[in-house]
Amino acid sequence: MTRQSDRFEGTSDYIATDDLKIAVNAAVALERPLLIKGEPGTGKTVLAYEIARALKAPLITWHVKSTTKAHNGLYEYDAVSRLRDSQLGEERVHDVRNYLKPGKLWEAFTAPVRPVLLIDEIDKADIEFPNDLLQELDRMEFFVQETGETIRAAVRPIVVITSNNEKELPDAFLRRCFFHYIRFPDDETMKAIVEVHFPGIKPRLVSEALKTFYEIRDTPGLKKKPSTSELLDWLKLLLVDDVDPATLREKTPGKLIPPLHGALLKNEQDVHLFERLAFLNRREGARPGA
Numbered sequence: 001m002t003r004q005s006d007r008f009e010g011t012s013d014y015i016a017t018d019d020l021k022i023a024v025n026a027a028v029a030l031e032r033p034l035l036i037k038g039e040p041g042t043g044k045t046v047l048a049y050e051i052a053r054a055l056k057a058p059l060i061t062w063h064v065k066s067t068t069k070a071h072n073g074l075y076e077y078d079a080v081s082r083l084r085d086s087q088l089g090e091e092r093v094h095d096v097r098n099y100l101k102p103g104k105l106w107e108a109f110t111a112p113v114r115p116v117l118l119i120d121e122i123d124k125a126d127i128e129f130p131n132d133l134l135q136e137l138d139r140m141e142f143f144v145q146e147t148g149e150t151i152r153a154a155v156r157p158i159v160v161i162t163s164n165n166e167k168e169l170p171d172a173f174l175r176r177c178f179f180h181y182i183r184f185p186d187d188e189t190m191k192a193i194v195e196v197h198f199p200g201i202k203p204r205l206v207s208e209a210l211k212t213f214y215e216i217r218d219t220p221g222l223k224k225k226p227s228t229s230e231l232l233d234w235l236k237l238l239l240v241d242d243v244d245p246a247t248l249r250e251k252t253p254g255k256l257i258p259p260l261h262g263a264l265l266k267n268e269q270d271v272h273l274f275e276r277l278a279f280l281n282r283r284e285g286a287r288p289g290a
Contacts, residue, residue, distance in 0.1 A: 014196075113155075
């Protein structure tokens with residue numbers, strides 16, 4: 001059973017929906033990795049930081065890249081340095097442990113108190129990467145070939161794994177995880193998120209900004225929908241420039257692209273899409289009898 005002190009209820013800086021809280025606490029109770037998916041910018045990575053903060057646990061982060069191998073998370077053996085030291089007659093060459101660099105799983109397994117281990121963007125690595133971690137994450141132990149010892153977790157860490165759905169993850173890996181998809185925040189949840197980041201912000205500005213934001217996201221043909229983090233960046237710029245909320249409400253043909261749109265539209269295709277829409281609206285407005 002999960003002790004009350006181990007329950008995640010969100011933090012003052014992170015708005016967690018009820019279903020997300022349930023998912024986190026279920027993964028902790030089952031002692032299974034929590035696999036988090038969702039659009040970029042929906043707070044997947046930040047979640048691990050906030051779980052660690054809420055549970056007062058140390059955080060160990062492993063940011064996966066395209067070149068990352070599963071063995072990097074266990075340890076790395078520096079055979080080149082050992083050979084060099086052997087040629088130089090160094091005394092330290094006699095202990096192979098001097099040439100082993102513990103990886104993030106080693107750190108997590110040997111932490112003095114139960115940590116939160118973040119394996120971030122697991123789908124960036126090779127397709128075999130998740131399979132290569134199956135045994136280690138299941139048994140919470142691994143064998144060190146060079147020393148003949150087994151590194152075993154005294155207490156299972158809380159494992160949070162994020163994915164942007166760039167690759168399909170193997171079924172065998174998925175079976176060992178508790179899965180949760182972070183849905184894009186609705187209007188009310190987004191208002192709460194905005195209030196956390198900008199306490200006391202004018203409701204009228206938030207209301208008009210959110211209308212514009214969701215209209216942009218709902219535009220057919222958009223290549224990249226703006227995310228929560230991009231909305232927050234945009235609001236910050238609107239506050240800095242003291243933009244009048246009425247400016248956001250204007251729907252004249254020339255004002256289809258919102259002010260400071262570079263915080264929301266991140267590629268030329270989407271900017272051109274809005275420029276074309278503005279051009280078509282101008283043509284419609286110029287027709288006789290319109």
